[in-house]
Amino acid sequence: MVNAKQIDLTVQGKKELEDELEWRKVSERDRIKEAIQVAREQGDLSENADYTSAREEQSKNEARITEIEDMLKHARIVEITTIKIRYVAKNLVKEFQVCGSETDPFAGKISNESPLAKAVLGHKAGDHVFMTTETGKDMEIEVLEIKK
Structure with missing residues (x-):
């Protein structure tokens, strides 16, 4: 979901998004990368449910990263x-x-x-x-x- 609209966030809300983005880019990417590697080692990828699942997770994670980056790019800080x-x-x-x-x-x-x-x-x-x-x-x- 890519937004061109301004996003109003509190200071705390912006920090939470920045923290989630960092986690997704580092920890979650590494975990998914490892899961894909383990699944590849199981052999035939065409019928490998673990591989398919890991690739779906990777796709969802990358989509969320893009969404958060877009939100932060269009963020305006508002006071509570x-x-x-x-x-x-x-x-x-x-x-x-x-x-x-x-x-x-x-x-x-x-x-x-x-x-x-x-x-x-x-x-x-x-x-x-x-x-x-x-x-x-x-x-x-x-x-x-x-x-x-």
Whole structure:
């Protein structure tokens, strides 16, 4: 997956990608190279499942290396913003960290490209904003806190 689009990453997210890239280029390449060599020593490659599997791993690893390099090439560092909101209809208070591309909604980390982040960022505590979810549902949100 080669991207021409700018990728927003936090400092930590960029570091994690750089670490993964280094691991894939050094450790993982060496491990796969060794697995291919061992499989070659088994003889006939046309029916060698170990060889086929190792070559598939190699292909996936190289594709991921290309993807990470492209992401890092187009990376823009963004600051983490913490938002605390209240879903008005449910009277439910939630807190999220607005990050770049490295999201984990279950851990409270959302993308700055998400509908919620786009609706809330740029507002201040006490503001009521309306957003449409990805499923088309309209929601009213009260901004309780925004901090960098």
